[in-house]
Amino acid sequence: FTLSAAPRAPRRALCRREIRRESAARLATTRRQRARHDPRTTTQHSRLIVAEPSGRGVRMSEASTVDGGAASSRTSPDDQCEDLAKSMIAKLLAFGSAAEKTSPLAPRSTLQRLGSGLSGATSESPKGGAITSKEIATVLKRVKTILLGQPMLLEVSAPVQLVGDIHGQFKDLIRIFEKCGYPDDASYLFLGDYVDRGAHGLECALLLLCYKVAQPDTFHLLRGNHECAAINRIYGFYDEC
Secondary structure (H helix, E strand, O other), X not given: OOOOOOOOOOHHHHHHHHHHHHHHHHHHXXXXXXXXXXXXXXXXXXXXXXEEEEOOEEEEEEXXXXXXXXXXXXXXXXXXXXXXXXXXHHHHHHHHOOOOXXXXXXXXXXXXXXXXXXXXXXXXXXXOOOOOHHHHXXXXXXXXXXXXXXXXXXXOOOOOEEEOXXXXXXXXXXXXXXXXXXXXXXXXXXXXXXXXXXXXXXXXXXXXXXXHHHOOOOEEEOOOOOOOHHHHOOOOHHHHO
C-alpha cells in the first residue's frame, strides 16, 4: 500500500506569507519608532514639587506632570514664517485702507523729501508696530525657497485674476483686492513690474511676497523688466529703499 500525506501549501506561497508578515512587523516597528521621536506625539515627564498644608505645617510632596501641550504647540519654521507673513499682511493692509496713517516700514529719506504717498511720509511710528528688516529677510528667504521649488513654466488653473503693472501704486493694489477679492478667496497671477515710478514700491513688493508665502499654490508672481537692479536703480526704487 502507499502512504499519502496531507496536501501542503506550495513552498513559494509559504515564503510569500513570511515575507508579508515580516514586512508588516518591520513597518509597525518603524511607525512606533517615528512616533516615539516625533515632537508632536512625544510627551515629556517632569518632576514637580508641590507644597501641601498639613497639621504640622507645610509638607513638600513630589508629583509627576506630563508636558504634552508644550510639545504639541511646537511649530515648524515654515509655519512660523507663514504666521509672520500674515502678521505683516495685516499691517500693510491697515496702511492701505487708511486705517493707519504711517507705513509699517521704516521711513525712507526720499519719501520724506517728497512728502508723497497715501498720507505723506512722517516720522511717527505705526500703531500696529513697525516691520523690521529682520522680519523682511525671513520672508525673503522663504519666498526664495518657494520660487526655486516651482517650475519655470507655470500652469495656472482658471478662474484666475490677471494683474499687470503696479509700479508702486499701493493704493491701486488695495483697490484691486477690494474689487476682485483678496488672495485668501481668489487666485492671482501678477505679470511683473511691481516697483519704480510710484512712491510705495517697497510696500507693494513686500505685500505681494507675503501673500506668496501665505498662499503659495494660488498666488503667482512673474518677473517684469523692472525687477532688475539696472532698471530700478534709474526709475526710483533704488532711491526709495
